[in-house]
Amino acid sequence: MSRSGTMSLIAAAVTIGAVAVLPVAMTADAAVPGSLGALAAAKGKYFGSATDNPELSDAPYVSILGSEFNQLTPGNTMKWQYTEPSQNQFTFTQADTVVNLARSNGQVVRGHTLVWHNQLPGWVANVAADQLLGVMRNHITNEVTHFRDQVVHWDVVNEAFEENGTRRQTVFQQKIGDGYIAEAFRAARAADPTVKLYYNDYNIDGIGAKSDAVYAMVQSFKQQGVPIDGVGLQAHLILGQVPATMQQNIQRFADLGVDVAITELDIRMNLPRDTAKDTQQANDYRAVTNACLAVTRCVGITVWDYTDKYSWIPSVFPGQGAALPYDENLARKPAYAAISAALGAVPDTTAPSTPGPPTASNVTSSTATLAWTASTDNVGVAGYNVYRGDTLLAQSATNGVTLTGLSASTQYQVVVRARDAAGNLSAASAATTFTTTVAVGGSCRVAYGASNWGGGGGFTGQVTVTNTGPTAITGWSLVWTYANGQRVAQMWNATYTQPAATVTATNVSYNASIGANGGTQSFASTGRTPAPTASRRRSPSTGRTAPSP
Numbered sequence: 101m102s103r104s105g106t107m108s109l110i111a112a113a114v115t116i117g118a119v120a121v122l123p124v125a126m127t128a129d130a131a132v133p134g135s136l137g138a139l140a141a142a143k144g145k146y147f148g149s150a151t152d153n154p155e156l157s158d159a160p161y162v163s164i165l166g167s168e169f170n171q172l173t174p175g176n177t178m179k180w181q182y183t184e185p186s187q188n189q190f191t192f193t194q195a196d197t198v199v200n201l202a203r204s205n206g207q208v209v210r211g212h213t214l215v216w217h218n219q220l221p222g223w224v225a226n227v228a229a230d231q232l233l234g235v236m237r238n239h240i241t242n243e244v245t246h247f248r249d250q251v252v253h254w255d256v257v258n259e260a261f262e263e264n265g266t267r268r269q270t271v272f273q274q275k276i277g278d279g280y281i282a283e284a285f286r287a288a289r290a291a292d293p294t295v296k297l298y299y300n301d302y303n304i305d306g307i308g309a310k311s312d313a314v315y316a317m318v319q320s321f322k323q324q325g326v327p328i329d330g331v332g333l334q335a336h337l338i339l340g341q342v343p344a345t346m347q348q349n350i351q352r353f354a355d356l357g358v359d360v361a362i363t364e365l366d367i368r369m370n371l372p373r374d375t376a377k378d379t380q381q382a383n384d385y386r387a388v389t390n391a392c393l394a395v396t397r398c399v400g401i402t403v404w405d406y407t408d409k410y411s412w413i414p415s416v417f418p419g420q421g422a423a424l425p426y427d428e429n430l431a432r433k434p435a436y437a438a439i440s441a442a443l444g445a446v447p448d449t450t451a452p453s454t455p456g457p458p459t460a461s462n463v464t465s466s467t468a469t470l471a472w473t474a475s476t477d478n479v480g481v482a483g484y485n486v487y488r489g490d491t492l493l494a495q496s497a498t499n500g501v502t503l504t505g506l507s508a509s510t511q512y513q514v515v516v517r518a519r520d521a522a523g524n525l526s527a528a529s530a531a532t533t534f535t536t537t538v539a540v541g542g543s544c545r546v547a548y549g550a551s552n553w554g555g556g557g558g559f560t561g562q563v564t565v566t567n568t569g570p571t572a573i574t575g576w577s578l579v580w581t582y583a584n585g586q587r588v589a590q591m592w593n594a595t596y597t598q599p600a601a602t603v604t605a606t607n608v609s610y611n612a613s614i615g616a617n618g619g620t621q622s623f624a625s626t627g628r629t630p631a632p633t634a635s636r637r638r639s640p641s642t643g644r645t646a647p648s649p
């Protein structure tokens with residue numbers, strides 16, 4: 101989906117008193133009305149998604165990625181392993197692809213991540229202790245310089261603390277010492293004076309030993325003048341376990357004078373999904389969204405990819421998953437609606453327009469085909485309901501349907517109503533009346549023959565219907581079931597439907613009448629393999645035949 105407008109990157113913070121806040125323009129132009137990105141932008145925040153290069157060949161996925169979100173994070177390809185796989189050999193091609201996509205969509209980009217013990221190429225571990233600080237600075241300088249003015253945040257250091265609040269014993273910690281984090285931030289600032297510099301970690305979403313340690317570090321950086329602008333709360337959460345102190349935690353970081361971003365949100369559950377879990381997950385997503393909305397300096401939320409199709413969870417937590425607001429088929433889950441509502445979406449109360457009156461065709465003793473002029477809707481028509489009086493006869497996703505299971509020789513007066521995804525129903529269309537034909541049964545005989553084409557590529561079927569009753573009939577249909585997957589390819593002198601194994605053939609206008617006491621009509625068809633090798637004769641009471649291979 102294309103969008104109008106251009107990306108507005110304003111890297112410098114606006115200073116209001118002593119508090120630096122993100123300019124609204126930094127949230128980018130989320131041009132698709134009602135999208136999560138547009139709703140967040142209206143509140144001065146972004147709503148984004150992680151993505152990864154292999155997913156960008158999935159066109160439906162890319163379409164939603166572009167229309168629904170106003171921020172992207174490359175899930176992998178800005179990491180050290182990808183950008184400096186050999187010492188001082190820098191390659192940004194894959195990350196550039198994501199950045200360029202974001203630019204064409206009018207989305208801002210979070211840079212993730214410069215210094216992390218994971219996804220680190222093997223050569224880094226072999227760097228001598230007295231060289232590693234220089235190597236780390238060189239990596240940061242090259243990458244930050246390459247993406248200058250193209251990313252709005254950098255996760256400068258990622259996951260440097262253990263659960264108990266002590267420093268993780270990474271190669272950087274062990275060879276450079278406690279000062280490596282501050283040095284990383286200084287190197288990033290030197291390479292780009294305006295991009296926002298973040299510390300990012302998991303399990304620091306609520307107040308606890310680990311977030312206390314990060315809080316202390318930020319406080320000390322602020323006191324020492326180390327350039328830190330934000331804290332990223334990854335928020336890889338578990339169903340029903342959104343920390344009760346999340347908003348309070350966001351607020352205490354904000355009160356230190358840094359921004360806060362929810363950087364990698366997902367909420368996993370034990371599989372399989374069910375309605376109760378989906379409802380709980382929706383409540384959890386709502387709680388996280390509200391926690392961010394409640395604090396001015398919480399600048400935005402990023403889901404760690406938006407669809408269960410591409411979530412990292414099942415490969416790392418066997419038996420768990422379904423963690424994102426879209427399912428594996430890219431359909432919105434209740435979590436989506438909860439986020440949307442929390443961001444201020446106005447509930448849709450507008451019903452679709454009234455559909456045109458249905459017209460009936462191909463009426464048989466048990467079926468009729470209806471078609472009508474489509475409705476329109478402010479959001480979108482989800483489908484149509486067909487009623488006889490108060491009875492729902494059928495539902496259809498499109499502006500037409502074939503009614504089945506009708507009673508023979510019966511008058512039907514039907515109306516159609518359109519519905520939207522919010523459950524709004526249009527007014528009823530004008531009514532249409534049709535009468536099903538008399539049933540053919542117990543007074544007919546059917547002869548069916550089939551012959552293979554040479555080579556076994558298909559077969560020809562010939563059918564003759566004989567009226568053995570004492571009265572002439574007008575309108576007939578013949579129903580049979582193929583036993584071995586045969587499909588009708590073409591039919592002459594009858595129309596047909598074949599949704600699966602069962603074929604319904606119905607007269608055309610010029611052979612509707614069959615005279616009494618032995619009058620006949622015939623029709624023929626070609627079919628695709630496997631071809632029948634023999635045929636059985638009809639069942640006289642039902643008029644059905646069952647050709648068998």
Ligand code: G3I
Nearest residue numbers: 152175176212213218219258259302334336364404412416
């Ligand atoms: O690229 C190779 C591919 O060539 C190979 O065939 C395939 C076989 O497994 O692996 C591919 O690499 C995988 C890579 O993702 C790209 O898909 C790695 O095995 C896999 O371990 C790696 O996982 C990433 C993980 O970080 C690594 O720790 C996830 O995609 C990524 O979503 C995840 O993201 C992290 C954040 O960066 C930091 N916070 C936690 C978050 C979740 O773990």
